[in-house]
Structures are given as structure tokens and as C-alpha cells.
Amino acid sequence: xxxxxxxxxxxxxxxxxxxxxxxxxxxxxxxxxxxxxxxxxxxxxxxxxxxxxxxxxxxxxxxxxxxxxxxxxxxxxxxxxxxxxxxxxxxxxxxxxxxxxxxxxxxxxxxxxxxxxxxxxxxxxxxxxxxxxxxxxxxxxxxxxxxxxxxxxxxxxxxxxxxxxxxxxxxxxxxxxxxxxxxxxxxxxxxxxxxxxxxxxxxxxxxxxxxxxxxxxxxxxxxxxxxxxxxxxxxxxxxxxxxxxxxxxxxxxxxxxxxxxxxxxxxxxxxxxxxxxxxxxxxxxxxxxxxxxx
Ligand code: SF4
Numbered sequence: 001x002x003x004x005x006x007x008x009x010x011x012x013x014x015x016x017x018x019x020x021x022x023x024x025x026x027x028x029x030x031x032x033x034x035x036x037x038x039x040x041x042x043x044x045x046x047x048x049x050x051x052x053x054x055x056x057x058x059x060x061x062x063x064x065x066x067x068x069x070x071x072x073x074x075x076x077x078x079x080x081x082x083x084x085x086x087x088x089x090x091x092x093x094x095x096x097x098x099x100x101x102x103x104x105x106x107x108x109x110x111x112x113x114x115x116x117x118x119x120x121x122x123x124x125x126x127x128x129x130x131x132x133x134x135x136x137x138x139x140x141x142x143x144x145x146x147x148x149x150x151x152x153x154x155x156x157x158x159x160x161x162x163x164x165x166x167x168x169x170x171x172x173x174x175x176x177x178x179x180x181x182x183x184x185x186x187x188x189x190x191x192x193x194x195x196x197x198x199x200x201x202x203x204x205x206x207x208x209x210x211x212x213x214x215x216x217x218x219x220x221x222x223x224x225x226x227x228x229x230x231x232x233x234x235x236x237x238x239x240x241x242x243x244x245x246x247x248x249x250x251x252x253x254x255x256x257x258x259x260x261x262x263x264x265x266x267x268x269x270x271x272x273x274x275x276x277x278x279x280x281x282x283x284x285x286x287x288x289x290x291x292x293x294x
Contacts, residue, residue, distance in 0.1 A: 203240050207243075
């Protein structure tokens with residue numbers, strides 16, 4: 001577990017677009033130790049409490065502007081992920097047991113404290129990871145409490161365990177940042193170790209429920225950048241009626257050290273970030289489907 005629990009450069013969790021250079025309010029010292037119930041997820045009773053949603057296994061959080069949704073947002077990174085993406089830049093979020101346990105009520109309190117910032121900036125709460133839906137009860141409670149307080153809500157998910165998201169949760173969700181790792185089945189499996197079908201099913205549910213979707217796609221040279229693969233992601237995004245934005249995120253090497261620290265094999269050490277032309281070409285494929293691309 002990193003001791004720096006607050007991202008300093010907006011790259012703590014999932015692949016994300018660059019944050020605003022001038023975050024309006026990035027409080028200092030937002031560690032997990034200052035809230036009730038913080039501790040390690042080591043006892044079976046704690047695991048049970050995570051399952052019931054009483055406590056959450058949290059990697060970190062941060063207050064950011066212009067990433068993870070509109071306005072200034074409190075982004076909470078929950079621990080645990082069913083995927084094993086080759087390009088994951090935060091592999092220390094993969095295992096739930098590596099997170100710190102925090103009372104969900106404390107997270108709610110923290111969120112409510114920023115209500116005025118959210119109102120002024122048009123921001124809100126984003127639950128990311130890891131994969132937030134590995135802790136569906138925690139997500140359920142945070143979404144409910146946020147909606148009751150009039151706070152805009154978002155989750156950042158691959159959709160791989162979208163079946164854990166209930167219809168009620170969808171009703172309390174304003175925006176889904178949907179990470180589509182690949183459009184070709186074969187490439188998806190190579191990238192993540194899992195399959196694409198659950199993401200497609202979840203994308204359909206989001207559209208049917210009227211939840212706004214921002215699709216995120218990481219462009220990795222030699223892995224996800226084949227035209228055919230990008231075209232399939234674009235075709236899928238184009239069928240999601242509520243998709244208002246696509247973000248093409250260039251691969252980077254910022255997570256490499258973490259893989260080594262964890263003793264995990266990092267297979268992309270020799271891969272360079274995509275060229276500007278390569279990124280633009282990918283964006284053009286999405287644009288050709290009538291999608292708004294960033
Ligand atoms: S979905 Fe992939 S990139 Fe995101 S946390 Fe899980 S393994 Fe890492």
C-alpha cells in the first residue's frame with residue numbers, strides 16, 4: 001500500500017485524461033488515517049463488513065478538476081479488480097486485501113463536506129478503482145447518499161462485473177465512465193485476461209436506463225491499436241444511445257515501477273507511447289461514427 005494516499009498528479013487510479021493544471025481545491029493531507037474505521041483488510045469479519053457495505057476497502061482518493069467527470073470531483077478509488085490489464089498503471093488496486101478499510105459512513109461524511117464545491121463547479125462524486133463494482137454494496141450506499149444530497153454521481157468501470165450493479169443503483173447514477181479495453185474478443189482477452197461480453201451487456205443496460213456514458217479507450221501500440229480493434233470499439237460506442245463522449249487515452253509507462261514493486265511480471269516494458277498521429281488516427285475512427293471525441 002502506498003503511503004501517498006492522495007494522487008499528486010491526477011494519475012492515481014485508472015487511465016484518465018490529464019487533469020486541469022489548476023485544481024480549484026486540492027486539500028492537503030487527505031489520507032485515510034484521518035477517518036473512522038481505517039485499518040487493514042486482514043480479518044474475516046472485516047471482509048464480511050465490506051460485503052455488507054458497512055466498510056469499504058479503499059486504495060486512495062483525491063479532489064480533482066476536469067477528470068473523472070464534469071466539474072470538481074471527489075474521486076474515491078476502491079480496491080479490488082477482476083481484470084489483469086497488461087497496461088494497468090495501478091496494479092496495487094487489483095487485490096482488495098491491499099486496500100485500507102474505511103467506514104462507508106465516513107466516506108459519506110467526507111463527500112457531504114464538499115457539497116458546496118460540487119455545487120459551485122458542477123462536479124460531484126466519482127467512484128473508481130480498481131473496479132468499484134467489486135464492492136457493490138459500498139457503491140450502492142454512496143450513490144444513494146449522494147443522490148439524496150443532490151450530488152452528481154459517476155462510476156468508472158470496465159463493466160466486467162456489471163451484473164452486480166442493480167437497477168436501483170442505475171437510477172442513482174448520472175454518469176458512467178465505461179472503460180472498453182478492446183473491441184476484438186481476442187485482443188480483449190489478451191489485454192485483460194477476461195472477456196468482452198459483460199461489458200457489452202452492461203453498456204446496453206446503461207443506455208436503456210438512460211445513464212450518460214463516456215467511453216474510455218486506452219491506445220497501446222502493438223496491442224490495442226489495430227484499426228479493426230478500434231473500429232469495433234467505435235461501433236460498440238455508437239450503439240450506446242447515451243454515449244456523449246469518447247476519450248482516447250494514450251498508453252504511458254507511469255505504472256511500470258509498481259509492477260516491479262509488487263513482484264509482478266510487466267509485459268509492456270518495451271512499448272512506447274503512441275505517436276500524436278496514431279492517437280489522432282484512432283480519434284478519427286471514433287469521429288467517423290458520429291461520436292464526440294476527446
Ligand atoms: S480494470 Fe484493468 S486497468 Fe483498471 S484497475 Fe483493473 S486491471 Fe487495472
